Amino acid sequence: MKEPVIVFDGVTKTYPYYGYITAGLKMFLFNLPEAINHTKKSFTALKEISFEVYGGECFGIIGNNGAGKSTLLGLAAGALKPDMGTIEIKGRVSPLLELGAGFHPELTGRENIVLNGVLLGMTRKRVVQKMDEIIGFSELEEFIDQPLRTYSSGMVTRLGFSVVAHLDPEILLVDEVLAVGDINFQKKCMDKIMGFRANGVTMVLVSHSLDQVQRLCDRAMWIDHHEIRAIGEPAAVCQAYQGG
Amino acid sequence: MESLVQNFAYYRDLILVLTAKEIKVKYKNSILGYVWSVLNPLCLAVVFYFAFKFVMKVPVENFTLFLISGLFPWQWFSTSVNASITALFGNASLVKKVSFPRYFIPLTTVLNDTFHFVVSLPIVFAFVVFYKVHLTAAWVYGIPLLMVSQFFITYGCALAVSALNLFFRDLERLVMIGLTVLFYMTPIIYDISLVPERYRQYFLLNPLFGIIEGWHNLFLRGHVDWGLYLVSLLQSLVIFGIGFALFKKLSWKFAEVL
Numbered sequence: 001m002k003e004p005v006i007v008f009d010g011v012t013k014t015y016p017y018y019g020y021i022t023a024g025l026k027m028f029l030f031n032l033p034e035a036i037n038h039t040k041k042s043f044t045a046l047k048e049i050s051f052e053v054y055g056g057e058c059f060g061i062i063g064n065n066g067a068g069k070s071t072l073l074g075l076a077a078g079a080l081k082p083d084m085g086t087i088e089i090k091g092r093v094s095p096l097l098e099l100g101a102g103f104h105p106e107l108t109g110r111e112n113i114v115l116n117g118v119l120l121g122m123t124r125k126r127v128v129q130k131m132d133e134i135i136g137f138s139e140l141e142e143f144i145d146q147p148l149r150t151y152s153s154g155m156v157t158r159l160g161f162s163v164v165a166h167l168d169p170e171i172l173l174v175d176e177v178l179a180v181g182d183i184n185f186q187k188k189c190m191d192k193i194m195g196f197r198a199n200g201v202t203m204v205l206v207s208h209s210l211d212q213v214q215r216l217c218d219r220a221m222w223i224d225h226h227e228i229r230a231i232g233e234p235a236a237v238c239q240a241y242q243g244g
Numbered sequence: 245m246e247s248l249v250q251n252f253a254y255y256r257d258l259i260l261v262l263t264a265k266e267i268k269v270k271y272k273n274s275i276l277g278y279v280w281s282v283l284n285p286l287c288l289a290v291v292f293y294f295a296f297k298f299v300m301k302v303p304v305e306n307f308t309l310f311l312i313s314g315l316f317p318w319q320w321f322s323t324s325v326n327a328s329i330t331a332l333f334g335n336a337s338l339v340k341k342v343s344f345p346r347y348f349i350p351l352t353t354v355l356n357d358t359f360h361f362v363v364s365l366p367i368v369f370a371f372v373v374f375y376k377v378h379l380t381a382a383w384v385y386g387i388p389l390l391m392v393s394q395f396f397i398t399y400g401c402a403l404a405v406s407a408l409n410l411f412f413r414d415l416e417r418l419v420m421i422g423l424t425v426l427f428y429m430t431p432i433i434y435d436i437s438l439v440p441e442r443y444r445q446y447f448l449l450n451p452l453f454g455i456i457e458g459w460h461n462l463f464l465r466g467h468v469d470w471g472l473y474l475v476s477l478l479q480s481l482v483i484f485g486i487g488f489a490l491f492k493k494l495s496w497k498f499a500e501v502l
Binding site: 015016025026028074078079080081093095102104106107111114118119121123124147 | 268269272337338343412
């Protein structure tokens, strides 16, 4: 149980200022010396972060906007590469950073389920096998063969969560997607997440809801100004965050 | 080993699903879907026929078929390169948040247009039959071989353009100009035999030359010029290599600049 599945060791992530470059080739060439200087400067999003997440635990991350939480999840998902330090991940990561990644408004709900499911790491066959279950969970049977653009935004997130709920993850990265839909559906989501926990899925949860973190997580970490301020018991970390 | 096989199956599914999405989106909401993908080269053919045969009387035999056999492959190349400009932007949420090989994104763009090229081939066949040019056995291997060569050069360009456009966002205009220059520098609307002899050798520097000439040879004369084909294949592979290396080198930065 106490085997670490995510290990961050002295991880630093910086973003160069690309302003001059992304403003276009013309800007870049006409302001060449300035632009090169500018690109050398960089913004530090995370500074020497080291922590471990153990198999089967639920690990909460809290902190102000811009503290570096999303960068941290991006690193864990493998979408970003650290400038310094190492990251070790053991297991299949399902990054749930945004519900409905890759959804296309012109495709039907059913087609989007396949697209989204495969993007999140399932094989096509597996998605098709679980199709009825996913549609049932979403309670969108009536609309499932309509194009997604006819859905309300609540329905879109519901569909997104329903796909996620039927993934078969080992490590789940969750970025504040737990508040979805109406009260009934929220409860269903919560049950599903509890179900993942009970099945021994490791979860990393970024949230602004301290209440949620205290209720769900085994341990929590507070990131402030790109550094770890506190790590440990959720109650104690949340208290420090509120006090600090 | 098992995980390698699993990965392969998964990546195959991923490419399939993403390409299917592009194709479906194109055909949704338009009954004319198929017509649209062949209308553009056909219209161009009519316009060029008017300008160059009817008005200027260029001495090219079978000019209609000549235009058709060059414009359809050109359409494949140019729409792919054009679409790849915005390919990564259009999939920003995926690039930022999901980890999979980024080069799949321009790949699906190119595969989408490859599909459209394949389904538009019957139109070319129809013209060939109409003009009573003989179908030969060379078609059976000529078409796939030329497609392989053209696929690599198209994918290579798409990789380079999609990656660079993230960093230099006015690259779009340069690409437009580049495509226009390339169009007129490639013997699509004129025959290479009309070019003064001492300049002809320089056309070999244009990596699209060998491919377009290949299509002309195949559709108009029913044969494959192996020497030319090998040169074009080599050029395509080099361009693919450059595009791929560039894309690879920059791909870690994509999530940062999007």
